[in-house]
Amino acid sequence: MSTLDGTETKNIKKFTELFCGLEHCTKIDQKQKIIEINEIIDEMNVEEFDSVFTGELFNIMHKIIEEKKISIENALVLLKHVGYCKVLKNIWSLFFEESSLNERLEELIIEEEKKKEEKRNEKLLIDLCECYISLNYLLLPEIVSICVPCLLKVAMRKEENEEIQKEVEMALLALSCIDEFEFYGQELHLNEIKEIIKYHQEHRNLTHLSYLSAWRLLVNRLWVDNCLEEVIVNELHFGREAAGEIEDLSKCVDWRRKEENEKRRKESKEELLLKKWLDEVGICASECKLWNEGFAGLIGIIAQVHRAAKDNHREISEKCIFIIVLSVEKRAVKLDDLLKRGAVNAILEEI
Known part of the structure; x- marks a missing residue:
């Protein structure tokens, strides 16, 4: 993995070292390595980010998930952060939609959604939806129709503790990507979005990114x-x-x-x-x-x-x-x- 001019940077070198070590450690050690990897991703500029996150890397992730060398839960922690940074940094394409991992996420979302409510893993479904939408540029309407109500439920949570606010931020960030890619056939859920914005105006409970994402859900629809x-x-x-x-x-x-x-x-x-x-x-x-x-x-x-x-x-x-x-x-x-x-x-x- 190298930058466009062929020189490997400190961030890329450290990322490669940690990523290659994921499949050779315990689940607990994996969690710690992923925390370190996410910190490195935060430090990457656009050029470094582009050079690291390729279709090939996502195919490798799919392979080690299927071989059970990394748990799906740990993999989703990493993928969520990649999607978060991709949207925040305005990265236009990761070629994620061309990877085998993208197809697997689609299958997992459908499988989880079809389960009876008492058997469904809601946390897993939320994470899958957030990764799918934030990483993708070719969203399937049938998958989006599963993801929207799932993520809106998270986005409407009003507790003000830090952990909940991070969940709300990621859900709103993912939702704000949908209109960006012109899936205008989806229901707008106007009442829910208005409630989120009005509640923040009264209580100032959202982060700057959450509030911006809520507005994007409305403003980007002005095109149509x-x-x-x-x-x-x-x-x-x-x-x-x-x-x-x-x-x-x-x-x-x-x-x-x-x-x-x-x-x-x-x-x-x-x-x-x-x-x-x-x-x-x-x-x-x-x-x-x-x-x-x-x-x-x-x-x-x-x-x-x-x-x-x-x-x-x-x-x-x-x-x-x-x-x-x-x-x-x-x-x-x-x-x-x-x-x-x-x-x-x-x-x-x-x-």
């Missing part, structure tokens, strides 16, 4: 369902909420850090989430005809982020300018507000 505009803009106050999230995240970014090769630089979680929020705002700016006073504040925050990002974080800066230009073209925000909040100056600086 403009009827959601009223819910998104006026009922759930997207402009106000996005402004608050973007402002909070922007305070955690090191804006002085100089831009490097995009694939080689390890971005902070706050940077990754900030970019994802800007993408959702961009969809709203493109698709919404309804705007309210919350968007004036949102555009002001985005102008501030642009000014902070323009020297060393060009991708973030460009996303901000795209949104500001769209809001001007659509006259979504009054000219006085654009001038007052520095949005017009941000555009002029780019000309």
Whole structure:
């Protein structure tokens, strides 16, 4: 396993060493090694991640699972983390759908779902569904129809302890991928998603990633369902909420850090989430005809982020300018507000 230029990095070398040792140790030792592997995955940049997680690696995982050299439970802990990082880091393809392991996950999901409720292993089914959706780019509608109600049940849990919140985060992250791949035939479950968002607005119980994922479930549907505009803009106050999230995240970014090769630089979680929020705002700016006073504040925050990002974080800066230009073209925000909040100056600086 090597990077694109053929040089093996410290992260890749350590990952390979630990991964190759999984089949030669006890179940308890495997758990510890997987914890270490997941920590290494967190440290990987996009280039390292791409070079490690290939169809060949997933085929090897399938082989050692079938040979009972690693338990399915331990394998799923690793696969869930790979899927989590893939979505968070915007990795476009792992070729997981071409692997024998993908076919095996589909079989296991169907087998588990067919069991009578008292015999079903709910934890196993949840883990299988999360791995299948987060790792895949070719989701089968019949599998998705099993996964959606299963994961929504997890996503709607309201306990605020850390373990439950991690489960909620992973379930929402997986669910937010489904619309991204245009499985629009699936029921939206609008009432459940609204409940998750409204409860957070009142109690602030979700992580930043969980809350973003819940919004993605709605906003990404705007491409095909403009009827959601009223819910998104006026009922759930997207402009106000996005402004608050973007402002909070922007305070955690090191804006002085100089831009490097995009694939080689390890971005902070706050940077990754900030970019994802800007993408959702961009969809709203493109698709919404309804705007309210919350968007004036949102555009002001985005102008501030642009000014902070323009020297060393060009991708973030460009996303901000795209949104500001769209809001001007659509006259979504009054000219006085654009001038007052520095949005017009941000555009002029780019000309």
